[in-house]
Amino acid sequence: MTIDLNELPRRRGTQSLKWDQGFGDPDVLPLWVADMDFKCSPAIVKAVSERALEGIYGYTIRTDEYENAITGWFRRRHDWNIEAGWITDSPGVVPSLSLAVQSLTNPGDEIILQSPVYSPFYDVILKNGRKLAESPLLLSNGRYEMNYGRLEALMRGGAKLLLLCSPQNPGGRVWTKEELVRLGDLCVKYGVKVVADEIHCDLVFPEHKHYPFASLSEAFADITITCLAPSKTFNIPGLSTSFAVISNPKLKRQFDDRIQALALSSVNFFGPPATIAAYNESEPWLEAVLAYVQSNQEYAVSFLSEQLPALTPIVSEGTYLLWVDCRELNLPPAELKRLMYKEARIAFNEGSQYGKEGEGFLRINLACPRDLLAEALNRFASAIQSRAN
Ligand SMILES: Cc1ncc(COP(=O)(O)O)c(C=O)c1O
Structure with missing residues (x-):
């Protein structure tokens, strides 16, 4: 180093x-x-520099090496076996949140968020013409907790989707397995889908462990779009490179259709080499x-x-x-x-x-x-x- x-x-x-x-x-x-x-x-700087020195910045394809870097990282670091076919590239996690809102809900639908939360969560709900269903987190002994009573009331009341921030920005919580399972059980019970923004999943202090929500059960995976990126972890947010992981083929088709409709499938020229260097060498x-x-x-x-x-x-x-x-x-x-x-x-x-x-x-x-x-x-x-x- x-x-x-x-x-x-x-x-x-x-x-x-x-x-x-x-x-x-x-x-x-x-x-x-x-x-x-x-x-x-240094591995990322080298990979991006070498790519820049090629001197032609053409359209880019996805390679096995890129997919293996992603799947290998999540297997090693998070005990999560992602299949390459579940991955859809996206220019950013916030764009993915918005695409997920568009693909999984209709205008006027209620979408749950747990406040205080990263401000674009509000935008992707409101600017897409959906309704905010807020379940404020409870601050108890200097630590935020989910309000399951309120969450259940919102779900019973017809909310269609929940935006989960895990780990939580700005409160810094790394949700425990028990907390996530309790949340997921409610979502399954009421047919509420989940968009899990897990961009901070690798920025977790050693006393804590991040559990990918979709990795906790098949039932959870089936209702979830997980939004991920190496950008926050490895300080490459300006490379506009991220991906969504969706194991349910129907949800993936809906999400991919939105990507196609907006012509967002093109991969940033510098994204794959930076991602490979991040996950394999950093x-x-x-x-x-x-x-x-x-x-x-x-x-x-x-x-x-x-x-x-x-x-x-x-x-x-x-x-x-x-x-x-x-x-x-x-x-x-x-x-x-x-x-x-x-x-x-x-x-x-x-x-x-x-x-x-x-x-x-x-x-x-x-x-x-x-x-x-x-x-x-x-x-x-x-x-x-x-x-x-
Ligand atoms: C929870 C969360 N999601 C998404 C982002 C940004 O993602 P992107 O730049 O890939 O759109 C941030 C940036 O701070 C964040 O904290």
């Missing part, structure tokens, strides 16, 4: 959404959108990144408890995102933004974008060198302390 995770790569001036979008001040430190301030694994890089992120989380949690005891971090079990309860500051969303961007000159994500239950929370991206995290937290603490004085 030759990457020094303590070193901040040059990102400003690279057309980076995270670093160059600006917040009215070029000095704002960006710890928001979920990409990492770590260079990719495990040591991932282990190092996970250990680093976990130590960043420990650092941030102890910083907050010493310097800002009014704030309560919700300790993540997975993902590189730390969700912080700032409700004791008593600031409405616009004021929380002002505090971040103008006074502290940092950009975390403001919680209300994840739904009403996110109001008063902030989400901090921990996938960055420690010095950057420390500087951002110091700026944040000084801004809050100077408001108090």
Whole structure:
């Protein structure tokens, strides 16, 4: 492993959404959108560079090597035997969520989500003309839990589909097998289909284990579209490469028909070599990144408890995102933004974008060198302390 995770790569001036979008001040430190301030694994950089040097960027086909890289990874890391025929390529996980909504429901249908949740979950329901059926997660002893009573009421009331975020963004839960089985049993009982966004499945700390929802039983697999990608895990979101896994042939046909209708089946030229290098050669890089992120989380949690005891971090079990309860500051969303961007000159994500239950929370991206995290937290603490004085 030759990457020094303590070193901040040059990102400003690279057309980076995270670093160059600006917040009215070029000095704002960006710890928001979920990409990492770590260079990719050397294997990925080599594979993409070699591909670029071919000098012709033509239409691309899917190879056995690509499929084996995916199936091998999920067998090794998640005890999940995916067949190559279950895989459909897609330009992104969010596009897959939207395609799944279109292929499995009709306009006006109710779709369940568990808030607070990654904001595009709202968009793929509402902008496709479907109805939101919200089951807020319960925050109990600093940990989110599913509200099975509410979920069952929504299903009994006719909801057609459930969007599952597993592991959960922004709350950082890695759902246990028991929690997922209880959820899945309800879905099977009420004929509710499931779209499982498992993009964070490989970003799980060693004390926890991710269970692919569709791997838990044939009955669950039969009602599920699982949306996956190497992009979050290996820091390649700009390569627009992801895939859906669907073992039920009828659901797969419906999903594939939407892909065809929108002419989205073309594979990104750089996607397959990056995916192969990620899944076949980048495990040591991932282990190092996970250990680093976990130590960043420990650092941030102890910083907050010493310097800002009014704030309560919700300790993540997975993902590189730390969700912080700032409700004791008593600031409405616009004021929380002002505090971040103008006074502290940092950009975390403001919680209300994840739904009403996110109001008063902030989400901090921990996938960055420690010095950057420390500087951002110091700026944040000084801004809050100077408001108090
Ligand atoms: C839960 C979740 N799904 C999907 C995405 C983005 O997926 P894509 O860029 O492949 O559309 C993210 C990015 O942060 C995410 O957190």
